[in-house]
Amino acid sequence: MKYEHCSIEKKWQDAWEKAGVFHAKNDYTKPKFYALVEFPYPSGAGLHVGHPRSYTALDIVARKKRMQGYNVLYPMGWDAFGLPAENYAIKNHVHPEQITRQNIHHFKEQLTSLGLSFDWEREVATIDPGYYKWTQWIFLQMFKRGLAYKASMPVNWCTSCKCVLANEEVVNGVCERCGAPVVRKEKSQWMLGITQYAGRLVDDLEELDFIERVKAQQTNWIGRSQGLEVDFQMSTGDTMTVYTTRGDTLYGVSYLVLSPEHPILKEWKDKIGNWAEVEAYQQAAARKSDFERSELNKDKTGVLLAGIRAVNPANGASVPVFISDYVLMGYGTGAVMGVPGHDQRDWDFATKFGLPIIQVVRGGDVTKEAYAAKEDGIMVNSGFLDGMTVKEAIPAMKEYAVKAGFGKLKTNFKLRDWVFSRQRYWGEPIPLVYCEKCGWVPVPEDQLPLRLPEVKSYEPTDNGESPLAKCTDWINTVCPHCGCPARRETDTMPQWAGSSWYFLRYCDPKNERALASKEALDYWLPVDWYNGGMEHTTLHLLYSRFWYKFLYDAGVVPTKEPYQKRTSHGMILGLNPHSFDNLSPEEQEKLVKEQGSEAAARAALVEKYGEMATHPIVKMSKSLGNVVNPDDIVEEYGADTMRLYEMFLGDFEKTAPWDPKAIKGCRRFLERVWNLSEKLVKGESYSSANESAIHKAIKKVGEDADNLKANTAIATMMGLLNQLEKNGCNQAEFQTFLTILNPFAPHITEELNQQLGGRSMLAETAWPQFDESKTVDALAEIAVQVNGKVRSVITIASDADEEAIRSAALADGKIQAALKGMQIIKSIVIKKKIVNFVVKPQEIA
RNA sequence: GCCGGUGUGGCGGAACAGGCAGACGCCCGGGACUUAAAAUCCCGUGAUGGCAACAUCGUACCGGUUCGAUCCCGGUCACCGGCACCA
Numbered sequence: 001m002k003y004e005h006c007s008i009e010k011k012w013q014d015a016w017e018k019a020g021v022f023h024a025k026n027d028y029t030k031p032k033f034y035a036l037v038e039f040p041y042p043s044g045a046g047l048h049v050g051h052p053r054s055y056t057a058l059d060i061v062a063r064k065k066r067m068q069g070y071n072v073l074y075p076m077g078w079d080a081f082g083l084p085a086e087n088y089a090i091k092n093h094v095h096p097e098q099i100t101r102q103n104i105h106h107f108k109e110q111l112t113s114l115g116l117s118f119d120w121e122r123e124v125a126t127i128d129p130g131y132y133k134w135t136q137w138i139f140l141q142m143f144k145r146g147l148a149y150k151a152s153m154p155v156n157w158c159t160s161c162k163c164v165l166a167n168e169e170v171v172n173g174v175c176e177r178c179g180a181p182v183v184r185k186e187k188s189q190w191m192l193g194i195t196q197y198a199g200r201l202v203d204d205l206e207e208l209d210f211i212e213r214v215k216a217q218q219t220n221w222i223g224r225s226q227g228l229e230v231d232f233q234m235s236t237g238d239t240m241t242v243y244t245t246r247g248d249t250l251y252g253v254s255y256l257v258l259s260p261e262h263p264i265l266k267e268w269k270d271k272i273g274n275w276a277e278v279e280a281y282q283q284a285a286a287r288k289s290d291f292e293r294s295e296l297n298k299d300k301t302g303v304l305l306a307g308i309r310a311v312n313p314a315n316g317a318s319v320p321v322f323i324s325d326y327v328l329m330g331y332g333t334g335a336v337m338g339v340p341g342h343d344q345r346d347w348d349f350a351t352k353f354g355l356p357i358i359q360v361v362r363g364g365d366v367t368k369e370a371y372a373a374k375e376d377g378i379m380v381n382s383g384f385l386d387g388m389t390v391k392e393a394i395p396a397m398k399e400y401a402v403k404a405g406f407g408k409l410k411t412n413f414k415l416r417d418w419v420f421s422r423q424r425y426w427g428e429p430i431p432l433v434y435c436e437k438c439g440w441v442p443v444p445e446d447q448l449p450l451r452l453p454e455v456k457s458y459e460p461t462d463n464g465e466s467p468l469a470k471c472t473d474w475i476n477t478v479c480p481h482c483g484c485p486a487r488r489e490t491d492t493m494p495q496w497a498g499s500s501w502y503f504l505r506y507c508d509p510k511n512e513r514a515l516a517s518k519e520a521l522d523y524w525l526p527v528d529w530y531n532g533g534m535e536h537t538t539l540h541l542l543y544s545r546f547w548y549k550f551l552y553d554a555g556v557v558p559t560k561e562p563y564q565k566r567t568s569h570g571m572i573l574g575l576n577p578h579s580f581d582n583l584s585p586e587e588q589e590k591l592v593k594e595q596g597s598e599a600a601a602r603a604a605l606v607e608k609y610g611e612m613a614t615h616p617i618v619k620m621s622k623s624l625g626n627v628v629n630p631d632d633i634v635e636e637y638g639a640d641t642m643r644l645y646e647m648f649l650g651d652f653e654k655t656a657p658w659d660p661k662a663i664k665g666c667r668r669f670l671e672r673v674w675n676l677s678e679k680l681v682k683g684e685s686y687s688s689a690n691e692s693a694i695h696k697a698i699k700k701v702g703e704d705a706d707n708l709k710a711n712t713a714i715a716t717m718m719g720l721l722n723q724l725e726k727n728g729c730n731q732a733e734f735q736t737f738l739t740i741l742n743p744f745a746p747h748i749t750e751e752l753n754q755q756l757g758g759r760s761m762l763a764e765t766a767w768p769q770f771d772e773s774k775t776v777d778a779l780a781e782i783a784v785q786v787n788g789k790v791r792s793v794i795t796i797a798s799d800a801d802e803e804a805i806r807s808a809a810l811a812d813g814k815i816q817a818a819l820k821g822m823q824i825i826k827s828i829v830i831k832k833k834i835v836n837f838v839v840k841p842q843e844i845a
Numbered sequence: 846g847c848c849g850g851u852g853u854g855g856c857g858g859a860a861c862a863g864g865c866a867g868a869c870g871c872c873c874g875g876g877a878c879u880u881a882a883a884a885u886c887c888c889g890u891g892a893u894g895g896c897a898a899c900a901u902c903g904u905a906c907c908g909g910u911u912c913g914a915u916c917c918c919g920g921u922c923a924c925c926g927g928c929a930c931c932a
Binding site for chain 2: 212213215216217219220221223225227242243244245246257300324325326327328330331332335336337338339343344345346348372412413414534537538581648649650651653654655656657659661662663664665666668669671675711712714715716717718719722781782783784785787788789790793825826827828830833834836837838
């Protein structure tokens, strides 16, 4: 028989579904394991080869855990609200739901064809009213606790999506989603008070098993700094508070500088001698985008506030006051003290405006640049701080400032509150009503879900209103509180809303009375292992931790943190067909001949295709024609081959290029497994000399599967197969081999197991045990070195003692030759590993 | 600039409680089978020298610790990712 992957894979996918082997049990007495992958946005493009990398990795973990007797929850769903479907709907005049449902159907077929062991009974979609009822419910709980509030403020406005964005959605001044420029716009928006959780979101990372770069990135993004607020007496009679993390440099202050948006300026209007100039600067600053203010304008500008002076509370010195757009209103107090000797920005500003530069930490040359003092720098010109190190001076000044009454300790965060409204149609309606008398009033919980109304046009508007604003029948309602006429909120929630809690719904997806039952949440949470993309670190991952912590405080969920372990897969890239390195040898030769040299050939490619041609490995893109469609791979090689290759192509956490040739190696492996099985069926192969190799493989494959090292697990099984082919094997050994291969290549292993007379599915077979004593070979090969260089290898019983090993080494012919005329000074013997003789030439008597 | 990560054959990558560097696979070369090709199977494959046994050199670079370093320590360089006028 031939290995026909198509029929075999279909057969077993149907069999698993029929038997329901992947359904999580509602038996809360069993040990549980909750494995989670990020649910996809069901785009029209269908599955990308990147998706299965994550899904297969945790599928292997989930399948193995099931075989080990765990009650495993490995669910899948759809993050189904979102702009692409809405934009498609606008263009083609179909309802976004219709196109989204089609895409979901297609995605599900694709996922099923990969043999992923998702529990489809627990499938969820964020667009189901039965689901978004609870998204709305959570929002209302936040509203009731003051965590959702409406504020008018400058927001990020995407000029193409015609919609506001959260700070996390703006990347290098452009929209994270569509790449269009983002501008500032003053708008009234619903906000979520994530900053109230900033401290906990940093601190609680510590006890979690998250990969380092995720922790670092979140910590960075939250950006906690602990410093001091210092009050300066002003000539205007009031005080100005500045924030600093470097109180130790207070003696080095030569000016103060405020943000041009600082509200106190208005109050000082009459006292400022050059108000017209100040006002002109304010207006110029307001016109600049954030991007211009930060990226393009490192050159310092500003205006002196004529007639205003400030008094340094440390030494009584009077210093001038400026406004400059290098100071941000949104951080700290919107005012900073200028210490040009030790801060490069202040140095640039002071140099431009001819302000004094006072050195307060010894070292560097402050006439040339600011000296960024290290912790062990010594304070000078700083009164009572003189002679201290910077490290000592920081707390000393804090203590002094607090005692003297001009300072107080302050912690600041870079994290901003979450802008939560979107002016689009295809999102969850915000369940609030505005009443002239009562203000914002929640839609009563028994009226949830508040459904999206049908509209004629999904087009976003230029004036910044949601498409729902045109839907007058829906908007006009009565106040649930007083019964007066009232209007509904027309903005919708961002896509991140539904994905902030979806993993809770999987625990109990059909519950109509709660987002999930208490028992289910208590049993399944926290998620034991969550894998997802790095691009979600400061978006989805941070947002969902915040929602979860809120629900913890509200008594809904049982733990402080939602995810015990977080890993991240590297992206799958493609080969660049325009790179010299990826040309065939013939093409390379031809091009070199044409251009004269390899360097010239490379230059010609860059000339033709741009700088891109210097990168042999690039993101897959339609324009390069290097996009790989998973369906094609499944059809040609089969899902098992696809799974193996996705896992074998490199270190899971690193980016890796898809090599269309290398996948053949995985297919060959499975064909050899198939052929060996055929031999066994015919009774042509037998032997049992493989015991130790089998036990080693069970151990190694098991450990690797638990540690996201499927690549080496597969290499181990390839090595084992090489041995089984060479030695021959018996049926029991082979079936053990099939069992450990099953989580990786589930279809072919089920089929062969059945052909060999296996009565139950491997998916329901126990993961084999290994015997530690049998993983040890009776004989060990030991390298023998002389002065650190390997001169020979001896084979000796593994349990030989040091003396026996030494004697055996000394008896070896090659070693005797190497030791001739040498005197052994020292010998190192490490059992089962190595012998090293340290020698020097023998002294001649 | 700050934070995190990574540098190993022609390629993807193994090996890190310090102990034979290059597992496994791809590519490539040779052979078997075939009328032939594909597929399959066997052999070889870090570099240099040698018919060979073998020798020397090799884990980005410089230095240190050690009997012994891809691994630990100090410094340098390059690349990737994140943040960035956050005081």
